[in-house]
Amino acid sequence: MYEYVKNDEILSQLVKNSVLTEKQLATYMAYQFRKYRTENSEIYTRLGEKVSKGVFHRTLQQARRNIKRSILTIILLGYLDITDVTDVTRDITDLIEVGRQIKNIKDLALGQEINDFDKKKALELLSDILRRLDKAIK
């Protein structure tokens, strides 16, 4: 398990229940934060792990494809009108909001402390969403 996941219970639960592997997420995060290559170096790193340029970009492509597929899956459900995504969408907005309240969220990889109250709140919301998803997706 990557350190960045081990240190954050919320993130750990989210990744486990997503279409991304920890490796793909680590690569995607490293790319987004522009922290994957030191100057003039052919060695790429994804949150601590050294990999070749080729491996890095292959995993990055897999991550992007999986993210796109997730979005298209929800569009597909809307298109078929077989699962009411309205409730789920509201929940997503809620979680994004709570996520943003947690100030240090972007610095997770750097191991900064997270406010305990916000963390508990976010964890509760997450369990609630997982429970509701189980009910909503019949």
Add this chain to the structure above:
Amino acid sequence: MYEYVKNDEILSQLVKNSVLTEKQLATYMAYQFRKYRTENSEIYTRLGEKVSKGVFHRTLQQARRNIKRSILTIILLGYLDITDVTDVTRDITDLIEVGRQIKNIKDLALGQEINDFDKKKALELLSDILRRLDKAIK
């Protein structure tokens, strides 16, 4: 390829770009429309294909899990705040709306004709969304 996908270009593109297999979607649709079992029969069908009860429920579970994972992936992106999902969410709402304008959408499996204008409109919107997703997911 299942008939229900072959007969609908939009659906075909959506499934191809989703996390669901055609088999999983056929099973999920059959279950949602309550068209998977004739009375007093141990034989289950998913849009024409006969399968055992066990196989049907296993595939249904896989479909549900993949749908949940898609939703959690988007929540994950919001949590990490690394991809702006606001644009994407607007697009999802658009597509759901267009999808609903296509009156016969729920009767796809029955092979009913779709209005050509609405179909073209939906196809254009879909290509546009795919293009924008390519740009948005860096």
